[in-house]
Structure formats: structure tokens, C-alpha cells
Amino acid sequence: MRLKSLALVLASLAVSGCAQAAPPAVAMAPDTASEQGRAYAAQTCARCHGIGPGDDSRNAGAPRFVVIAGRYNEISLEDRLGQISKIGHYEMPPQQLGTEQIRNLTAYIQSLSQP
Ligand code: HEC
DSSP: HHHHHHHHHHHHHTTTTTOOSSHHHHHTOOOOHHHHHHHHHHHHHTTTTTOTOOOOSSSSTSHHHHHHHHHHHHHHHHHHHHHHHHHTTTBBOOOOOHHHHHHHHHHHHHHHHHH
């Protein structure tokens, strides 16, 4: 069961073309939406954004996810990620974020804004 879900994660990463740098986070087959969002962000967003609460952004122009969490509520963040999925953003090409990835990323980013 766990192996199967790991295979799914790896397959979806390969499809999105972001399998170059497989960090250990993926091997842990995270369970909650927020954890899955964090793992996905580590793969695809972390090369520009600081994704953890204490992480600096590698791309100085990219806001840290903690800052993004303060700018949007859950609904507007989902909308924004939907746009990013279709039209890309800044230097980033469109990302083909699926509904589930958008939900997971939203859950993760929103979790950063909790006190
Ligand atoms: C190639 C670099 C790069 C990558 C990769 C990247 N971003 Fe960004 N992102 C940026 C930059 C630069 C900005 C901010 C530009 C600005 O606010 O002027 C930004 C802004 C954002 C914003 C705020 C948009 C707004 O209108 O306030 C969100 C949300 C976001 N990124 C989400 C993501 C997510 C989710 C991922 C991973 C799936 C990701 N980004 C990957 C460079 C990147």
C-alpha cells in the first residue's frame, strides 16, 4: 500500500518534469495533505522560494511561503495557484498543478500562518 502510493508520487513528479533532484522527503511517503504539499514544494518551489518557516528564498525576488501565507486566505490562495498552474508566474513556466497538488500546497502554505 505504502509502496504503491510512493510509486504514484514518483510517477506524478516524473510527469510534471520535476524529477531531477529527488530529495529524501519524497521517500517518506507523507500522509496528510499539508505534508504532501510540503514534499511537493520541496521538489518544485524550493529552488526559488523559502518554503519552511525559517528558510530564506534562494531567488531574492520570490517571497518566502510564510509571507505568502499572510497575503492570501485559503480560497484566494487556491485561486492563485490555479492561475499559476495555467499561466506560470514570473520566471517559472506553467506547472500543471493538479487539483490535489493545489489543495496540498494550499494546506501546507496555510499551515505556516497558524500561530
Ligand atoms: C523560478 C523561480 C520560481 C519557482 C520555481 C517558483 N516560484 Fe513562485 N514566485 C517566484 C517569484 C520571483 C515570485 C514573486 C514575484 C513578485 O512578487 O514580484 C513568486 C511568487 C509566488 C507567489 C505569490 C504570487 C502573488 O501574486 O503574490 C506564489 C503563491 C507562488 N510564487 C507560488 C509558487 C509555488 C506554489 C511554486 C511551486 C509549485 C513556486 N511558486 C515556484 C519565483 C518562483
